Amino acid sequence: MIRSVRDIPTLENVPVLVRAALNVPIENGAVVNDYRLRRAVPTIEYLAKRGARVVLISHIGEKGTETLEPVARALGVLTRGVSFCPSTIDARARDAVRNLHSGSVLVLENLRRDTGEKDNSSTFAQALAALGDVFVQDSFDTCHRLHASIVGVPKYLPSYAGLLLEEEMTALSQARTPQHPALAVVGGAKFSTKEAVLTTLLQHYDHVFVGGALANDFLKASGTPVGKSLVSTTDSSGIQTILHNPKLVLPTDVRVVRASETPTPTQARTAPTSDVQSDELILDSGPQTSALLATLARDAKAVLWNGPLGNYENGFVESTDTFANAVAHSSARSVVGGGDTIASIESLGLLSRFSFVSTGGGAMLDFLAHGTLPGIQALD
Numbered sequence: 300m301i302r303s304v305r306d307i308p309t310l311e312n313v314p315v316l317v318r319a320a321l322n323v324p325i326e327n328g329a330v331v332n333d334y335r336l337r338r339a340v341p342t343i344e345y346l347a348k349r350g351a352r353v354v355l356i357s358h359i360g361e362k363g364t365e366t367l368e369p370v371a372r373a374l375g376v377l378t379r380g381v382s383f384c385p386s387t388i389d390a391r392a393r394d395a396v397r398n399l400h401s402g403s404v405l406v407l408e409n410l411r412r413d414t415g416e417k418d419n420s421s422t423f424a425q426a427l428a429a430l431g432d433v434f435v436q437d438s439f440d441t442c443h444r445l446h447a448s449i450v451g452v453p454k455y456l457p458s459y460a461g462l463l464l465e466e467e468m469t470a471l472s473q474a475r476t477p478q479h480p481a482l483a484v485v486g487g488a489k490f491s492t493k494e495a496v497l498t499t500l501l502q503h504y505d506h507v508f509v510g511g512a513l514a515n516d517f518l519k520a521s522g523t524p525v526g527k528s529l530v531s532t533t534d535s536s537g538i539q540t541i542l543h544n545p546k547l548v549l550p551t552d553v554r555v556v557r558a559s560e561t562p563t564p565t566q567a568r569t570a571p572t573s574d575v576q577s578d579e580l581i582l583d584s585g586p587q588t589s590a591l592l593a594t595l596a597r598d599a600k601a602v603l604w605n606g607p608l609g610n611y612e613n614g615f616v617e618s619t620d621t622f623a624n625a626v627a628h629s630s631a632r633s634v635v636g637g638g639d640t641i642a643s644i645e646s647l648g649l650l651s652r653f654s655f656v657s658t659g660g661g662a663m664l665d666f667l668a669h670g671t672l673p674g675i676q677a678l679d
Contacts, residue, residue: 301678302459304342304435311350312401316431317342317461318448320438320658321357321370321406330373334641334650335440335658340378342437342461343404347380352399354430355406356387356448357438363411371406380404387413388426396430416447424451437461439468440659442674443666449674458678463658468675470655471666474634477601479505484592484622485664486511486606487637490531490538492661495668500603501544506595508548510584510608510618517542517549518581523572526579527558548595552585554615562613583609584618592618593625602631605663607639619643627652636663 307315319342320335330336346353355374359365371383380403384395387407399405407430410416415423424447428434434456436442441449442464452458460468483504485493493513500507509517512529519525520538541547554567558580569585584592596602608622609615620643626633627649635644636657644650657663666672 301675303465304345304437304459304461307433307459310346313351313433314354314396314399314431315346315351315433315435316354316356316427316452316456317346317435318438318441318452319343319355319357320440320463321355321367321374322359322440323370323373325359325365325369328369330369332642332645333373333377334645334656336370336374336377338463338658339374339437342435342463344378345462346435347378347402347404350401352396352401353404354396354399355404356410356427357406358411358416358441359409360411363409363414365409367406367409374404374406378404381406384408388423388430393430410446410448419445419447419451421447421451423447425455428452428455431456434458435461436674436678437463438674439464439657440662442659442672443662445673450677453677460675460678464675466655467657467659467666470634471657471663472670474601474603475499475667475670476503477603478632479601480599481601481603482506482508482595482599482631483603484508484510484605484608486513486608486619486640488512488529488531490516493664494537494541496664497541499668501541501546504603505546506548507544507546508592508595510550511606512610513606514550514584515581517547518572521549524575524577525581526555526575526577528575528579528581548591550584550588551591552587553581554583554585554609554617555579555581562610562615564614564617567615582613583615589618589621592622596622596625596629596631599629599631602626602629602633603667604633604635604640605637605660607637607643611639611643616643620647623647623649636660
């Protein structure tokens, strides 16, 4: 049975190691979106107010060279008593933990600066565990990873679920068995990472819409032209199985540009999916598709959404933003996740209009597919 942070018997002056979700976007040395930090604060403050010495561990970025120092500064704006240590498991880090006052918070340096984190090194996990008397897992967004701070540390310390992790588990468990009619929308790319969740969602949802580059795989498998659009280099047998499910919904029109042109919305034309030319790229869903999704959202009692519906990073945001507005103004219970999805919702000022916003992208999809994650199982 997974124990809650509320079950920790003693906290006064106890060093508590917290795996937190501090992986936030940084530009010019400053945090540009603090959503995950805001969601991390309740667990941090729960522990600090009870006198714990709170030691936060996390990663930032993908290179392994980034620093959590600007994150510590941003976190210090949201809650009191935050300091930063530019190392993780060496003598300097151990001294910083030892000198931490009751009720204070210490952010240690990026875990991924040590290869032992991603390698799930038992030596690294033990060194992390030595920094605390208790471990709290509150980084749902990384619980699908077999990393030392996720599945290694719980082997060596009494381990508990943080408040955010509990919220995620409750909301996403409910989303696996939604009220009907129910609409699921999955965007992004890489069919290989979406096959399991699409299979599960088709069992429990009345309509499952596939958008983004992921839709290209299904359009191509159905014999519809996709021109030079991004498609997965994966075995299509799984796609064919899903393609014939009557609950599956695909775009009926798209926004395309010539492959030789700069991919900007101003250069795009709208076309039926049957009219994509051999030298064109599909970069967004079209208005007819957006209208269909808006109708499905309006009529639904439950909406689940993960991933943008177009090439969001290059400015193809129209279908994503249109759907965000449709869901926000529906009466459905809405559960959403994924970085670009949240970016759209926040840019439109609609965050409070959604029932639950997950901090996970891939972790959310894996939980929906399997009902648990390695980092959650490690706590049991």
